[in-house]
Amino acid sequence: MVNVWVLGEHTSASANRKHTTFYRAEGIATRNRQSYKKWGVVRSVCMMFAFLILFSGFTLVRTYASSSEVIPASIDEVVISVDSGDTLWGLASIYKKSSMDTREAVHTLMKRNGLTSSQLSSGQSIIVPSLMLE
The missing domain is CATH 1.20.5 (Single alpha-helices involved in coiled-coils or other helix-helix interfaces)
Known part of the structure; x- marks a missing residue:
């Protein structure tokens, strides 16, 4: 200028x-x-x-790192239907390996199913990961 x-x-x-x-x-x-x-x-x-x-x-742009959707069960995993009175601790102690700590099994179940609390409702489906099964 x-x-x-x-x-x-x-x-x-x-x-x-x-x-x-x-x-x-x-x-x-x-x-x-x-x-x-x-x-x-x-x-x-x-x-x-x-x-x-x-x-x-x-x-x-979308990220799947924090997705709230649960990935469907694979062939190696087991799907459990929760009955009334079932707890996450009880299910973890039934389905975990004998060498695995129950607290670790509960954490693994919560992480695999995208749970934020240990509260379960009747009829809910829980996926047990293959690394917990013997």
Whole structure:
């Protein structure tokens, strides 16, 4: 952007000192100002477009690391239907390997089935992973 400045001098009445004042030539400055506004609009539109592309990409990306869906049982795994009175501790102690600690078996069952608490309801299906079975 090119600005043209005009030098002007005037005398201050209070101190009799000369002050130099710069005045902008209006014809060139007006054209530059209009051109600058147009490019400012273009820059703003481009920035908004880039912003939309960036954040729309974030909405399309999906991760399965924290998915709440339970993966269906494989051939090696056993599916149990919970009866009334069954507990996760009791099921873990029945289906775990003899060398496995019951606390570890409960944790494995909870992790495999996506459970956040040890509460079970009647009719619920629990998948016993193959690493627990003998």
